[in-house]
Amino acid sequence: MSEKGGKGSSLLSKGSLKGKDDSATKSSKGRRVQFSKEGPFESGITSTGSPASGGKGEFNKGGKGDKVANGKANASKSPSDPGIDQKLPENIKCIMDCEAADILHGIQEQMVMLSRDSTIKIPISFDKGLHYASSNSKYSDSESVRRVLQPLKGQGFSDNEICMIANMCPETVDEVFALVPSVKDKGSTTQVLQDSLHQLSKLKQF
Amino acid sequence: MFFHIVLERNMQLHPRYFGRNLRDNLVSKLMKDVEGTCSGRHGFVVAVTGIENIGKGLIRDGTGFVTFPVKYQCVVFRPFKGEILEAVVTMVNKMGFFAEAGPVQIFVSNHLIPDDMEFQSGDMPNYTTSDGSVKIQKDSEVRLKIMGTRVDATEIFCIGTIKDDFLGVINDPATA
Secondary structure, eight states, rough: HHHHHHHHHHHHTTTTSSOOOOOGGOOOOBBBOOOOOOOSTTSSSSSSSOOGGSSOOOOOSSSSOTTTTOOOOOOOOOOOSSSOSSOSSSSEEEEEEEHHHHHHHHHHHHHHTTTTSOOOOOOOOHHHHHHHHHHOBBOOOOOHHHHHHHHHHHTOOOOHHHHHHHOOOOSSSSHHHOOOOGGGSSSHHHHHHHHHEEEEEEEEOO | EEEEEEEEOOOOOOOOOOOEEEEEEEHHHHHHHHHTTEEEETEHHHHHEEEEEEOOOOEOOOOOOOEEEEEEEEEEEEOOOOOOEEEEEEEEEEEEEEEEETEEEEEEEEGSSTTEEEESSSSSSSEETTSSOOOOTTOOEEEEEEEEEEOSOOEEHHHEESSSTOOOOEEOTOOO
């Protein structure tokens, strides 16, 4: 990690994140370091929704230059940059943590049979993903959660926003607006959102 | 955040795997090759959930290998800028703290930690508020927002913040 931090801080100290010049962002090994700017919520979660902290260049990865990075932070990625593709590919469906936990639990049972083959090793990311999904899964029944949040879809909420609300299990509408700024622009949704949150809180398992 | 996605991959199979169990061998090889990998576009491939289609094999010139186009469904985990995540703190130092959310590592710089929290060194380094009511230490659960992501060959690394509203410690193991 310190090695990564060292590279990060040296890049920052060169002021390489200021402009659109991608060549300046290359590390000494010729590897491009990209900070993705776009999110999956094309209408929504952008840096405008974040407070000033986003503009301070505080991307120190445990590196030295804590006072260096007061300049511009975000590496503005040019649209033609082939490094990190920010757009989601097609055929992609956002799933909630509880749904992911159900899927991964089902696969885990199959994995037990597959593990008899010594050449197949269960990857670490599967264990971590399963543990994360299970521990973050706040609901006993993922289908009920989907049903409860279905009215939000009619209000123009995207799948990604609905999944984020389900994963966070917010208590108030203010919390939703603070954490998912893109939903503020959805017109008169406060009452529908409040009702959905109320229903959601009933499904929460402790 | 988790996604369920359909991907396509060209799988090369050695002739020794042909025969009655060709499909099973192909699926096993797919799972070995794909599960646990990471890409900038899709994130971590956590698990293959099903096979949609296996196309016709094409024998490669000069070798006996056959290439099969395989369409498969999988669960991937990919963080995005602006996403709110709950992560577990793995390490705390004076520059900030590291946390883990699934297979993804997140670093929160001390600049993105609220100003009223100060670093306390010792056996169990932590960030604590002036009144001692809130503490961030190893194994604490925190809610954070992703500020940026970086993709390496085998992992995704993120920068996060807890300086916004409704972010911060969810569960402190010391008081649990």
